[in-house]
Amino acid sequence: MVSCDYYTLDSSHQLCGRLHTSMLAENMADTRFLERAEDFRSEDGFQTNAAKIICGVVELCANHENMHIITLAEEMLHSIFFLGNIHVRKCSPEMILSSGMLERVRKVFPRPLASYSTKLPRRTPFSCLLDMVVTLRTEEDTEDDIKNHLSNLITRLGLVGDHNLIAATICVSYYTDDQHKPMFHYYGASLSSTGYKERKILIASSCVHTWHHYVSLAVMEKTPVTFIRPVRCRAFSVDSIHTEKPPCKPCRELFKLEHADPPTGNNIYGNCAEVESLSKLLWNEDERLRRVRDRTGIKTKAIKTLSNRLKEFGLVSYDADEVFRPPPTRRI
Numbered sequence: 001m002v003s004c005d006y007y008t009l010d011s012s013h014q015l016c017g018r019l020h021t022s023m024l025a026e027n028m029a030d031t032r033f034l035e036r037a038e039d040f041r042s043e044d045g046f047q048t049n050a051a052k053i054i055c056g057v058v059e060l061c062a063n064h065e066n067m068h069i070i071t072l073a074e075e076m077l078h079s080i081f082f083l084g085n086i087h088v089r090k091c092s093p094e095m096i097l098s099s100g101m102l103e104r105v106r107k108v109f110p111r112p113l114a115s116y117s118t119k120l121p122r123r124t125p126f127s128c129l130l131d132m133v134v135t136l137r138t139e140e141d142t143e144d145d146i147k148n149h150l151s152n153l154i155t156r157l158g159l160v161g162d163h164n165l166i167a168a169t170i171c172v173s174y175y176t177d178d179q180h181k182p183m184f185h186y187y188g189a190s191l192s193s194t195g196y197k198e199r200k201i202l203i204a205s206s207c208v209h210t211w212h213h214y215v216s217l218a219v220m221e222k223t224p225v226t227f228i229r230p231v232r233c234r235a236f237s238v239d240s241i242h243t244e245k246p247p248c249k250p251c252r253e254l255f256k257l258e259h260a261d262p263p264t265g266n267n268i269y270g271n272c273a274e275v276e277s278l279s280k281l282l283w284n285e286d287e288r289l290r291r292v293r294d295r296t297g298i299k300t301k302a303i304k305t306l307s308n309r310l311k312e313f314g315l316v317s318y319d320a321d322e323v324f325r326p327p328p329t330r331r332i
């Protein structure tokens with residue numbers, strides 16, 4: 001359980017476990033924000049889509065007083081503002097949101113706005129969105145239901161253009177050895193739609209701050225991971241969410257994934273949905289792997305790689321050790 005203190009804002013806007021629903025509902029009525037989003041449509045899909053996603057997430061928070069959702073929303077906002085800051089056409093929060101909307105977001109989620117230009121994200125906004133959908137599932141919801149919820153949410157957001165911040169692929173992983181109990185499904189998203197520079201930074205940041213070190217080792221050193229229990233890892237295109245597709249070539253080799261069809265292509269190592277999904281599986285399910293020491297010095301190498309990437313792209317305001325970290329509710 002996260003600490004209430006964490007969400008203490010100013011005296012008039014204390015969340016303390018409950019999001020101020022009326023304030024967020026008011027945000028939704030900010031028509032200037034929608035007009036602002038429309039203004040940018042012809043210029044660059046990023047601003048429009050970022051604004052629509054923020055609006056959608058604020059609405060989600062207003063409708064679900066769930067601490068984990070609020071935590072994910074905060075992480076997602078930070079990730080969006082970070083991507084805007086390093087976007088090919090730099091896009092500040094002021095450019096994404098109207099001043100009224102911005103001030104309201106600042107009151108509810110001050111940390112993302114205070115740190116997007118100095119702290120790195122651990123993952124993409126879409127990855128947070130996917131976790132929100134999974135978090136909001138009911139006991140009865142099946143994998144198909146979760147995929148339908150995700151698909152419907154994306155449709156409702158009405159995103160446009162190339163920079164739609166939506167991953168092309170999601171993946172579901174789970175162990176299959178215990179037939180007598182339902183195995184928890186771990187969902188992951190690819191890094192697609194974020195841009196080349198963004199992908200490089202996010203992969204490097206994930207290797208340091210997010211992924212299980214076996215996964216980081218696989219991505220960085222191309223060292224295969226051997227699972228000690230049988231695992232199923234199924235990928236789906238977001239735009240055809242119920243049709244399973246084969247893993248890409250690197251995933252198939254690194255994680256020894258079985259599939260009857262040939263691999264789908266040669267992604268950059270670490271770009272895939274499989275990586276995030278399998279990392280979550282390892283963190284959450286495997287005590288033995290969780291205790292493994294970093295014998296290979298992978299974290300040191302990962303920090304060096306991340307520092308080099310930051311230098312390469314001229315992102316001098318960021319430090320490889322400084323990552324935006326919401327309070328831990330579950331390892332990702």
Ligand SMILES: [Zn+2]
Nearest residue numbers: 248251272274
């Ligand atoms: Zn892959």
